[in-house]
Each structure stands twice: as C-alpha cells, then as structure tokens.
Amino acid sequence: MSVEPFSALACPLDGNPLKPDSASWRCQAGHSFDVARQGYINLLPVQNKRSRHPGDSKEMVAARQRFLNAGYYRPVADAISRAVLKDAADESTALSCLDAGxxxxxxxxxLAAASRDQGLGLEVIGLDISKWATLAAAKQDKRPRWVVGSNASLPVLPGSLDRVMCVFGFPVYSEFARVLKPGGLLVKADAGPDHLRELREIIYPSLKPEKPPEAEAPDGFSMAATDTLRFPLTLESPAAIADLLAMTPHFFRAPAEGREKAAQLETLTVTVDVRLTRLERVLQIVM
Incomplete structure (x- = not known):
C-alpha cells in the first residue's frame, strides 16, 4: 500500500473546497494559492499571522532535524505510530491522517514507514505554522501534502480525517473535532512531568510545579486510552546537547546563565517522559 497526499483541503478565507489547478489550488470564489517549487502550499492568510515569520525559526528547525534524524526519539515515534495505526488493520481504504504541528x-x-510494514495505505497531510518547518519537511519527503497553516483554523474540510496527530504541539480541540470523522482518533503526545528534567535542572534556577494532565476528555471527544513512555537518553556530544536545547521552548525561556551551563556540558543523560493520549471523536446528540 502507498502513501499519498491528502486532498480534502479547504480555503482558509471562506472554507470552500480547494481544487488543484495546475501549480495552484483554487476555491469556487476564486481565491488562489500557489504551490511553492519545493512542493508545499501556504494556506496561512497574512491577517492570521501574529508576526512576519510565526512558529519555529530556521535555526530551531535545523536543530530539530539533526536531532530527530539521529534517531534519539525513535522510541517516541514508534509509540506514536502504534497508537495511530491501532485498530486500522481492517481498513479497506487508505487511512487519512493530519499531523497538526x-x-x-x-x-x-x-508513520509512513510503519504503515508500509503493516501493508496499510495512508493519505497524509503535515501542517505547521512555521514556513521553515514546512519547507524542511517538503525537502525530505515529497509524498505527503505539506501545508503552512494554523491549528486554530485548519484548512481542511469538515469530517474528512480518520486520524489527527498532535506531537508536543498546541491542540485546538474544536478544530480537531470539526475535521475528524465520527469515530476518528486524536493521538496526542505531551511532555510528562519528568521529561528532560535533568536538563531543566541545569538551565533553570528552580523548576515550576508541573500541570496535572487533563482529567476529562474535551468536548466532542471521549477518552480511548492513555499510556506513558519513559526511557533514559544519553547524549555524548556537546552538539547533540545543543540541538536538544535549541529545538525546545526552553532555549528561549531559560536565563543566559542556564544556557551557558548547558553549553559547557560534554555529555548528559536525560529522562524522556512522554504521555500518549488517544481520544475518540464522538457524534454529539443535541437534545
């Protein structure tokens, strides 16, 4: 089974279906969005931007690419793929999946590699608010649909997705519920209370109390399953430590003294602590 680009896109200006037209996508109202030469589509209207270049910077994206491609978080990726593909073995058609962020x-x-191993077809779309992130994604794999856009207003038609992934991201549950089919699944990966604790203890004067996990499912969803993935991770070079710090929000939140301490490290062992949540899209009945 193959990996194909997801095509049920919606115009970010009026919500109408977008249709491919040569090197652009158009809606019936005439709004047109060009496909960049690298293959991604920018569906983030200027009026929805809070800055000139929202999201991760070019440097953060490069650090994340080096770190992840080195395989340090492969156990996290494998766990996410299992959660997304669970119960999908009987699907007769390709599974449509959005990676939101x-x-x-x-x-x-x-996920594409895991689906191939299981003989499952995928229709996939990756969306990020950072142009630099989407550009880097499009350069590495031409098969998915790569889109610059916002979780706050997904350029996707209602009820068109089987799965939504949100990995260390910013969930907008009302939008996720809108684009998922009834019975579809939202798979979330969030940092647990001990995630990168050893690094955080070095760069911050003190650690803030962790927020408790959500006790109830958000509107439109029911809780399907929760799990925790924990393992030690040893980084054996200053470059790997620097990339880990640079790809996280801690790089900007930590004081200069903390970043300097991290820069002096030759090796570091941290705890990877990830909370995985599967939420099922329910069909709400209005009384």
Missing part, C-alpha cells in the same frame, strides 16, 4: 516531518515519515 508537523515540524520538519519526522513523525509523519516514521
């Missing part, structure tokens, strides 16, 4: 596409590429 895809970064440079690592987790979608690993």
């Amino acid at each position: 895809c970064g440079e596409g690592y987790y979608l590429r690993q």
Whole structure:
C-alpha cells in the first residue's frame, strides 16, 4: 500500500473546497494559492499571522532535524505510530491522517514507514505554522501534502480525517473535532512531568510545579486510552546537547546563565517522559 497526499483541503478565507489547478489550488470564489517549487502550499492568510515569520525559526528547525534524524526519539515515534495505526488493520481504504504541528516531518515519515510494514495505505497531510518547518519537511519527503497553516483554523474540510496527530504541539480541540470523522482518533503526545528534567535542572534556577494532565476528555471527544513512555537518553556530544536545547521552548525561556551551563556540558543523560493520549471523536446528540 502507498502513501499519498491528502486532498480534502479547504480555503482558509471562506472554507470552500480547494481544487488543484495546475501549480495552484483554487476555491469556487476564486481565491488562489500557489504551490511553492519545493512542493508545499501556504494556506496561512497574512491577517492570521501574529508576526512576519510565526512558529519555529530556521535555526530551531535545523536543530530539530539533526536531532530527530539521529534517531534519539525513535522510541517516541514508534509509540506514536502504534497508537495511530491501532485498530486500522481492517481498513479497506487508505487511512487519512493530519499531523497538526508537523515540524520538519519526522513523525509523519516514521508513520509512513510503519504503515508500509503493516501493508496499510495512508493519505497524509503535515501542517505547521512555521514556513521553515514546512519547507524542511517538503525537502525530505515529497509524498505527503505539506501545508503552512494554523491549528486554530485548519484548512481542511469538515469530517474528512480518520486520524489527527498532535506531537508536543498546541491542540485546538474544536478544530480537531470539526475535521475528524465520527469515530476518528486524536493521538496526542505531551511532555510528562519528568521529561528532560535533568536538563531543566541545569538551565533553570528552580523548576515550576508541573500541570496535572487533563482529567476529562474535551468536548466532542471521549477518552480511548492513555499510556506513558519513559526511557533514559544519553547524549555524548556537546552538539547533540545543543540541538536538544535549541529545538525546545526552553532555549528561549531559560536565563543566559542556564544556557551557558548547558553549553559547557560534554555529555548528559536525560529522562524522556512522554504521555500518549488517544481520544475518540464522538457524534454529539443535541437534545
């Protein structure tokens, strides 16, 4: 079975279906969006941007690409792929999946490899608000549909997806519920309380109390399953440590003194602590 680009796109200006037209996508109202030469589509209207270049910077994306391609988070990617593909063995048609906040596409590429091993077809779309992230993703794999866009207003038609992934991202549950089919699954990966604790203890004067996990499923969803993935990770070079820090929000949140301490490290062992949640899209009945 093959990996194909997802095509049920919606115009970010009026919500109408977008149709491919040569090297662009158009809606019936005449709004047109060009396909970049690298293969991605920018569906983030200027009026929806909060800055000139929202999302991760070019440097953050490059650091994440080096770190993830080195295989350090492969156990996380494998666990996410299992959660996404669970119960999909009987699907007679390709499974449609959105990675909401895809970064440079690592987790979608690993999902594609896992689906191939299971003989499953995929229709995939990776979306990120960062142009640099989407560009890096498109350069590494031409098969998915890569889109610059926002989770706050997904350029996807209602009820068109079987799965949504949100990996260390910013979930917008109302939008995820809108684009998922009834019975579709949202798979979330979030940092657990001990995630990268050893690094955080070095770069911060003190650690803030961790927020408890959500006790109830958000509107439109029911809780399907939760799991925790924990393992030690040893980084044996200053470059790997620098990439880990640079790809996280801690790089900007930590004081200069903390970043300097991290820069002096030759090796570091950290705890990877990831909370995986599967939420099922329910069909709400209005009384």
